[in-house]
Amino acid sequence: MNRSKPRITPPARLPAPVSIPVLLDRVLVGSLAALVVARPLVAGDDPCRLRLTSGGGPLSFILCVFLVLIGAIVWRIAFGRGRADWWAVVVPLLLFGVGVAAFVSSQLTDRYARPGIFVAWDWVVLAAVAYLTRRVVPSVGDSRGLLNVLLATAFSVSGLAVYQSLSDRLGLPTTEIVVPADATSLAGDDEFYPELNRPAVSARSPRGTLDSAETLLVFILLLLPAGIAVCRIPAATRWSRWSLVIPLLLGAGAVAALLSWPFRSLPGNWSATIRLIEEHPLLGVGPGNLSRSAPDVLTPHSAWLGLAATAGLVGLGLFVLAVTVSICLSWPNRIPDLVDPPVAGTRWEFYLGGMAGLLLGFVWSTGEMPAEAPAREIFKLASAAILRAILWFASFALLETLRLTPRAMARAILVGVGLVLISGIVSDAAGLPTILFPMSVMLAIAMNLRAAEPMMAIEQKWTRPVLVTSSIAAAALTVAFLVTAALPAWGTASAVRQARMVSRRFAELHRWYETARPGLDRANAVTAARGYLLANIINPLQDAADRDPGNAALRLEVARWRRPLWQYQLFADPQDAVRVADNARKMAETAGQLDPHNLAAKRNLFEAFLLFRTSSTTLPSERIAALNKLIGQIAEREPQSEVPLRYRVVRMLLDRGDSEGVETEATTLLQLNRAEGSPHGRLTDEQEADVIERIKKLPKANPNEPKR
Numbered sequence: 078m079n080r081s082k083p084r085i086t087p088p089a090r091l092p093a094p095v096s097i098p099v100l101l102d103r104v105l106v107g108s109l110a111a112l113v114v115a116r117p118l119v120a121g122d123d124p125c126r127l128r129l130t131s132g133g134g135p136l137s138f139i140l141c142v143f144l145v146l147i148g149a150i151v152w153r154i155a156f157g158r159g160r161a162d163w164w165a166v167v168v169p170l171l172l173f174g175v176g177v178a179a180f181v182s183s184q185l186t187d188r189y190a191r192p193g194i195f196v197a198w199d200w201v202v203l204a205a206v207a208y209l210t211r212r213v214v215p216s217v218g219d220s221r222g223l224l225n226v227l228l229a230t231a232f233s234v235s236g237l238a239v240y241q242s243l244s245d246r247l248g249l250p251t252t253e254i255v256v257p258a259d260a261t262s263l264a265g266d267d268e269f270y271p272e273l274n275r276p277a278v279s280a281r282s283p284r285g286t287l288d289s290a291e292t293l294l295v296f297i298l299l300l301l302p303a304g305i306a307v308c309r310i311p312a313a314t315r316w317s318r319w320s321l322v323i324p325l326l327l328g329a330g331a332v333a334a335l336l337s338w339p340f341r342s343l344p345g346n347w348s349a350t351i352r353l354i355e356e357h358p359l360l361g362v363g364p365g366n367l368s369r370s371a372p373d374v375l376t377p378h379s380a381w382l383g384l385a386a387t388a389g390l391v392g393l394g395l396f397v398l399a400v401t402v403s404i405c406l407s408w409p410n411r412i413p414d415l416v417d418p419p420v421a422g423t424r425w426e427f428y429l430g431g432m433a434g435l436l437l438g439f440v441w442s443t444g445e446m447p448a449e450a451p452a453r454e455i456f457k458l459a460s461a462a463i464l465r466a467i468l469w470f471a472s473f474a475l476l477e478t479l480r481l482t483p484r485a486m487a488r489a490i491l492v493g494v495g496l497v498l499i500s501g502i503v504s505d506a507a508g509l510p511t512i513l514f515p516m517s518v519m520l521a522i523a524m525n526l527r528a529a530e531p532m533m534a535i536e537q538k539w540t541r542p543v544l545v546t547s548s549i550a551a552a553a554l555t556v557a558f559l560v561t562a563a564l565p566a567w568g569t570a571s572a573v574r575q576a577r578m579v580s581r582r583f584a585e586l587h588r589w590y591e592t593a594r595p596g597l598d599r600a601n602a603v604t605a606a607r608g609y610l611l612a613n614i615i616n617p618l619q620d621a622a623d624r625d626p627g628n629a630a631l632r633l634e635v636a637r638w639r640r641p642l643w644q645y646q647l648f649a650d651p652q653d654a655v656r657v658a659d660n661a662r663k664m665a666e667t668a669g670q671l672d673p674h675n676l677a678a679k680r681n682l683f684e685a686f687l688l689f690r691t692s693s694t695t696l697p698s699e700r701i702a703a704l705n706k707l708i709g710q711i712a713e714r715e716p717q718s719e720v721p722l723r724y725r726v727v728r729m730l731l732d733r734g735d736s737e738g739v740e741t742e743a744t745t746l747l748q749l750n751r752a753e754g755s756p757h758g759r760l761t762d763e764q765e766a767d768v769i770e771r772i773k774k775l776p777k778a779n780p781n782e783p784k785r
Contacts, residue, residue, distance in 0.1 A: 098156045103426040105152060105213045108145045110226045110430030111437065112138070112206070113518055114469070117234050117296065118438025120445045121511035122288035124199050125192030125365035126566060129265040129630050130448075130577070133570045134441030135510070136563045139202050141437070143555040146205045149213055150548040154541065164406060165211040168524075169204035171399035172517070176200030178392035182360035189672040191627040192365025196387075198562050199510045201554065203517045210521030217483050220525045222427050224303060224486060227515055229431065229473035231300035232323055233465040234285035235330025238293055240464065242283040242333035252461040254454045256447050261584040263449060264576035264614060267630075268637055269680045282337040285330065286442070286465065292506040294334035295497055299516060301327050302492040303481075310479045317478040350377035353386045360389035369674035372714060380501035380508030400498070400520070407487050407523030414484040424477070431473060435466050448577040483526040490523040565625035572621035573634075579613040586610075587641060599648065607645040614638050622664075629672035633681050636664040640688050647692060661685050676711055683707045683722065691729050701726070701738055712757065720750050720758035727768060736775045743772050 119138045123131045176197040183193020214223050237252065244251050262268075282290040304324040310317075349371040353362055362370045364387045367377065377383045385393040439462045443455060481489070497516055501507030586606040593602040615638050622631045639661035646654035662685065669678030683704060690700040704726055712719035723746045730739040749757040750765060760768070 098152075101152050101156075105145065105149055106219055106222075107426035107430035107433070108148070109206075109209055109213050110223060110427050111434035112142060112145065113223065113226050113515065114230050114431050114434025115141075115438040115441070116514045117230060117511060118286045118435075119441050119511075120288060121509050122292070124196050124510055126195045127192060127365055127630065128267075129569070129573045129634060131570065132441075132445040132574075133563075133567045134444050136566055137441060138437075139198055139558060140555070140563060142202050142205050142209075143551065143558060145213075146209055147548060147551045147555065149209055150544060150551055153212065154544045154548060164402075164524075166208065168399050168403050168406075168520070169208040171395050171402065172200055172204035172207060174395040175388060175392045175399070176204070178360060178395065179364050179388040182388055182392070183363040183365070185360065185363065187673055188363040188366050189369065189629065189675065190363070191629070191671070193363050194562055194627075195566070196364035198558055199513075201558075202510070203513055206514060207517045207521045210518050211525060214522070215525055217526060220522045221481065221486065222424055222477075223518065224481075224490070224522055225473055225476040226427055226431060227519065228300055228303055228307065228323065228476055229469045230434075230515075231297060231304070232326055232472040233468035234287065234293070235297055235327050236468040237461060237465055238283040238285035238290075238330045238333050239326065241285070242336070250457075250460070252457050254446055254450050254457060256450050261581060264580045264618070264634065264638070265448075265573045267677075268633070268684075269677050283330070283333040286438070286461075287511060288509075289506065290334040290337045291504055292509060292511055294331055295500050295504060295506045295512050296515070297327050297331045297334070298496040298500060299493045299512065299519070301331065302496070303486070303489040306481055306485050306489040307476065307479050310481065314478055316475065319475055320479055323472060323475070346374050346376070346378050347382060349374045350379070350382045350386045354382070354390070357386075358390050360391060361385065361387045363387060366674065369672070376505045378505060379503060380505050383505060384508055400494070403520040403524060404491060404494075407491065407520065407526065409484045409488045409491070412484045412487050412526045414482050427473065428470070431469055432466075435462065435469060438462075448574045449581060487523045487526050490519045494520060565628070568624045569621045569628060569631055572617040573631075575617055576614045576638075579609075583609055583614065590645070603645045603648050607642065607649065610638065610642055610645075615642060627671060629668040629675065629678070632664045632668040632671070633677055636661045636668070636681055636685065639664070640685055643688070644692060658685070658689060676714060679707050679711050683711070687725065687729060691733065697735070698738070701742075716756050717758040720746065720755075720760060723749065724760055724764060724768070731768075731771045731775075734775075739775065740772065743768055 115138065119134045120132065121135060124135075176199070179200060180193050180197035182188075183190050183196075210223070214220050240249070241252060243249065284290050284293045285296075287293045287296060301324065304327045308320045308324050310320065350367070353367070353370055367383065367386055368375050377386060381393060384396060439458065443458055446454065446458070494516055497507050497512060506512060583606070586602070586609055590599070590602040590606045593599040615635065618631065618635045618638065622628065622635055625631060639657055643654050643657045643661065646657050662682065665678050665681040665685065668681070669675075672678065686700050686703050686707070689695075690697060690704070708719060708722045708726075711722065723742065727739065727742050727746050730742060746760075746768065747765070750760045
């Protein structure tokens, strides 16, 4: 009978004496843990920042990563400690290369360049966190602690998701922010493509603290193997017997996400994405340009196809190479299967890091609350934060009593990463920063496990100059991030939030203007509405647009709010109304140049010229010609939009009673409406009959009505 050799557990190691180097080292470990805990609480479904309503939390998170990176390098310069392993920089450099490929692709001609800046910084952050994990927690004990932090975070997120799935069935208080239904158009609303402005995610689907049930499922798949491995450890204490709860709750969260069926697949998405890859194989079409280059395709429903289509085969290849190198360097067979002795005392750096991460995440999630939501809704976020904190601290305390071997840890990590890579074939969530960040941390942890103890850096003649250069480079990256991305985007988020909050009040003032009687009442209404609009909406948005010159959506938003301003100026100062109209036109044209494949700029101009023709008798024929030109340009890409747009023009002319030119416009409309197969769109029978009847009532009208 074969007997396994008894494992001799070494005595517990005494805690390192408290000194400045040790204290600063523990501060860095706690800071990294805080970033890991906060990441699932930061919005991450809009990495391209295409939505005006996106908050500044993700940018603040990136800044915190850079600050911790600078601190780690400075600590290394001052005290000369760390792993002497040059493979530690290979994976970060490859991830950095993906960001460079994304940025270069976005800067090519005929593309919307701004999204590529933010996506590139997200990849730089992944490189930074991979490097930080290798340098800050090189020991097996610290790596295990950081993995426990990730598991506790997944446990708390999954627990909240289970509560969300049961709240409706059991009548429990909801954790979802409820915004009162309001038909008023608010600042930040996408005027023409709401499906591009926000994800089509059911508000009641269980998603924990993440953006969607799909992201929740992928996040749980990443950590579930580690949770299963933990529960298989023999219980050493009465408290550790509860380890079975961890995989059970993670599994329950995964089931809750699956029941909402988060994976969506639309016919033709993959084929359209593959076609873009064939047309732009090396660098792709640029981040944020997929929906602009492939009509009717918002997402490819495949993270890796999306990466290849937007960053090219170069970006996808660098990412695959980074993952491959990480797996090779962390293959379980090369890792010793020994349990290191526990450190005496409580590792307060992880507890304090978890507390800081939960607090930061709460602050950033509060900043993502819709501006129009009632103030009392913040109590829901606070209640959810309390539940998360209880689950996190309880699960982390339990995990600290369990000690996975390095080989078991590496095996669980690689299985979880494999599940994410497989899910990325049919899911967009696997490619979001919310998932890639913890995955990069876990791969770096697995690479750390190859050495049982951290290797001390050997001082060479070139060591200190390299570290000093690295600190300067990290500081330069931080400054570049602030200048190119953070400061402009923070300003935009603040201005849009302010304008969104006050635009509810503006709707009442505009109704007063529309219903006011001519004379003093109309003058008072114009003065009140104009002053409020300029001070609270247009001026803040215009200032933000000046600081964020590459933001096409923001310029279209300013142009949209200049339309009612033109109406007021037409009453108060007709000469200045010409200047307002010209500014609105220039803003929309500039947005069209920045984002050439987005029809929103042309639709914005269409709405402006339609309003100008409706409310003014100046240049009537020129404005009709401009409207027809815009309709033709829009119809080149969206043929089905031509009939609805021409119908609006004809109806406007009929409402004004303008008989000149309306017959030609109506004839063209009816001919396109009756084209076989309706390639140009179609009117309803009531709309068609109404147009014909009203045309007949016009004086001297005899339209060349097409035969049915």
